[in-house]
Amino acid sequence: MRFKNMPLVGVKAGGDAGLKDGQFEAYASVFGNVDSYGDVVVKGAFAESLKEWDASGLALPVLWGHNMQDPDYNIGHVVEASEDEHGLKVRAELDLESPKAAQVYRLLKAGRVSQMSFAFDVLDAAMAERDGDDVYELRELKLYEVSVVPIGANQETEVLAVKGMAEQMTAAVRDGRELPTKTIDALRGVRDAIDQAITLADPPEKSDGTAGGNDEAGQETRKSEADPGAAARRLTLLELAGINHDDPEGD
Template sequence: MKIKSLPVAFKAGPDDGLAEGEFIVYPSTFTRTPDAYGDVVAKGAFAEGIAHRRDAGIHLPGLFGHRMDDPDYFVAAAIEEDEDDHGWRVKGAFDMDAPKGAQTYRLVKSGRVRELSFAYDTLEEAQVTLDDGTKANELRKLDVFEFSFVPIGANRDTSVVAVKSATVALLDGLKAGRVLAQKHIDSLRSAQEAIGAVIAAAEADTDQEKAGGSAGAKDEGAAGVKSEGVAVSPSRRLLAINQFIQSL
């Protein structure tokens, strides 16, 4: 199995015109800009799986952090799935009777969890040349197993986007003449320390990869989910980045 992650704009709960515990997300979009793996997803890639689940009465599970090994982390389920021009759209509901379901709902509502990821196998793919001449691998048919709410996606590029957005917001405030509160100054100090931890962890991981000859290998997470070149289970690098984001 492989996974893909991206930052998404969640709609969740009564404030967004939904019932308590309900949400709408796009776990994947049909943008023609290749992701970090050089992939684009073709419209129709999810259609066969959506139809099969609908006909069979299967509700795709929503997990926290791809934790397939523990039923407590099955925090949500899809109610409706479809494809539109934007991407694969899922309307779902958190299990509000389960402690981790209700907790994840609060995390999403408050913006503390801002990314979504999904596990899949590729059934059909092909190399294509995009309109701008860029070559990409087009995923044309996918077998999806679950979607997950994640604090940091396995794709490191999405994590960097999340960090950049938070820091840029503070910088823009300074340029506009806004005085930072003491808690923001403290957060920036913590962020500075966390950045140092990110760099140290990245350098240590790189040294280990060179020593072990494992560069470019596929890593397997604790739940058995594989990603290309990035482990799903938390590494020192991801933990350091997570510390940075949480400090903002």
């Protein structure tokens, strides 16, 4: 399961014509724009999933911050959802008897939260070219929920998004497709960021048993002394991200 965040676009809250108290309208996804991962959602990507939700008779949940474990964070449901030329437009209704939902509604009306997000799986996607750039078109998505989220993605969401991107790129290479240079560079960047984070968070011990610091001696110690524990943790994180640390280009 993956997540995508976007700024609230044209949000309207209760008091606007046609909206009941507790309702708001927003775009949970916008078509055609290329995000930071090189993905672009195309019109029609949600069509089948919306039909499935409609046929099920169940309500598409509205959550706060993608929290699926705590029922207190299930703050409402989608009343209407449709695709237009701009994107996936939703009319949501918050459960104002819930203190958390009532607070989120106040935040929305005051403009103190400014993003929507949605949880999805990719059912159909392919590399394509737009305006001379290589992009990854998301052509059919399975929609699980929409969320109101604070500014910026939380760390777990970012890790899952990176993991999902790496998995998609790995699948593309296995299918015989050539990755764009900028995508390979992005994967290298993820690998390097993981290396740096682990080094800072869990430096190997010096020969005298103290933790290695940023001094020259500590740096030389890190170069000369391998830490099997740190190496194993590095490998685990790289594997979770779907990246072959010995072969960053995925060949």
